[in-house]
Amino acid sequence: MSYQLQVLAANPFSYWKLDESGPAFPDSAGSLRTADLVGTIVRHPALVTGSGTALLLSNTNHLDMDDPVFNKGYEQRQFSLEAWVKPVNVTGEIAVMSHAGTYDGLTITPTHIYFRTIYQTAGTCEVSYEYETGKSFHVIGVHSNAKNALYVDGTLVAETDLSDEQQADAYGFVTTDLIAGESTTGSTIAVD
Helix, strand or coil: CHHHHHHHHHHCCCCCCCCCCCEECCEEEEEEEECEECCCCCEEECCCCCEEEEEEEECCCEEEEECCCCCCCCCCCCEEEEEEEEEEEECCCEEEEEEEECCEEEEEECCCEEEEEEECCCCEEEEECCCCCCEEEEEEEEEEEEEEEEEECCCEEEEECCCHHHHHHCEECCCCCEEEEEEEECEEEEEE
16 A cells, blocks of 8 residues: 555545645645645655655745644644655754744754644643654654654654643644744755
8 A cells, every 4th residue: 555545544634745736735635725835846856655756845945734733722632743854954943844933843953853832821842853864754743632742753752741731721823824844044854
């Protein structure tokens, strides 16, 4: 079974195949949400066997994903964010699937992969994984009402409990779109 069929068999909320023509990538899971490329499409060799191509993303060509998984009032609802990512030229933190300017969700730095949820008054619940190579990684951040967990290449690499205050608080983001490619530096990643 292809990777894409395996993903769809799990009934995801949204799923974007980034090897399509773009700049609007339709949701293959059927929820009618799109991922829109802002800027010029720059292709990268596939990170996933069976995928056509990946996208090379940075500040000048980032991806806006219409996927409000961090809904206010639903902080205790479980969700996961999943992507294949390869650090290409990472000099600072760059969003893999994060809200604009907050660096919550999935991010990557020159040395670490992060999954975090940020709250209005109760701080941040964060897990991370230190990596040493420039290979591609399959990353999944899982949020439940009790903990955050990070899986890299199918292995649980970190998890932490949310505090009582975090479980009772609201998310601290402003926008509902998730962004891939945003950074405060000129960092570049490939995403599949």
